Amino acid sequence: MSDPVTRVAELLDRAARAGVVEPNAMALATVDSEGRPSVRMVLLKGLDDSGFVFFTNLESRKGEELRANPHAALCFHWREFETQVRVEGAVELVTDAEADAYFASRPRGSRIGAWASEQSRPLPVFEDLERRVVEVEARYEDQEVPRPPFWSGFRLTPATIEIWSGKPSRLHLREVYQRSEPDAPWEMQLLYP
Ligand SMILES: Cc1cc2nc3c(=O)[nH]c(=O)nc-3n(C[C@H](O)[C@H](O)[C@H](O)COP(=O)(O)O)c2cc1C
Numbered sequence: 139m140s141d142p143v144t145r146v147a148e149l150l151d152r153a154a155r156a157g158v159v160e161p162n163a164m165a166l167a168t169v170d171s172e173g174r175p176s177v178r179m180v181l182l183k184g185l186d187d188s189g190f191v192f193f194t195n196l197e198s199r200k201g202e203e204l205r206a207n208p209h210a211a212l213c214f215h216w217r218e219f220e221t222q223v224r225v226e227g228a229v230e231l232v233t234d235a236e237a238d239a240y241f242a243s244r245p246r247g248s249r250i251g252a253w254a255s256e257q258s259r260p261l262p263v264f265e266d267l268e269r270r271v272v273e274v275e276a277r278y279e280d281q282e283v284p285r286p287p288f289w290s291g292f293r294l295t296p297a298t299i300e301i302w303s304g305k306p307s308r309l310h311l312r313e314v315y316q317r318s319e320p321d322a323p324w325e326m327q328l329l330y331p
Contacts, residue, residue, distance in 0.1 A: 141324055142299040142315040146214075146223055147185055149301075153216045166192065167211040168203040176203065182212075183240060183291070188320075190225060191232060193240055193291040195257035204229050210294055220304025225296050232291040241285035249283035250274045295320050300329075 153161030162182040169175050184191030194201055212225040254270040303311040310331035315324045
């Protein structure tokens, strides 16, 4: 049986071929320093043996929570073929080189927006955001927009991956893969649905 990271990569391909809009959208759950969870959608931007990569503002709520407690959970759902994938593991910051490369690939408007948005902090009136966008555009007129120091990515190294496949009569297949450390072999166990 192929390893679960390869299986998730195949499912992402299948979702893209099935015409799913943003097949790489996933729920990201974090917890605060008192153990209270929060969840939001983010986009998966890299997947390989080393883990699941997403990008964000490091001073956002999720960024602060991940830096205080570097553990997270992800959840994908592709209803077109009745599949859910759950992932849990430790997170770490990607390298500056990785963050720079991904940031440089983003449309200019998104790069301007990364500077203009104080993500997760109170915005008194929407016009304040629009004014900040105009200021950032003026600052970088005729120049490349560099990556803000407060914007980067995280890599979640999976310790557990569950692939849930919908079956008739709710007799769903739950395959849970676990490994004790990143280089250890994966072990698979079924769970009752
Ligand atoms: C489909 C979708 C994809 C999103 N992708 C990202 C993303 O990749 N990075 C990000 O910072 N926010 C993304 N967002 C916005 C987040 O859901 C969230 O509103 C924002 O990051 C602030 O979250 P926080 O206050 O919990 O940190 C996305 C939202 C949606 C609906």
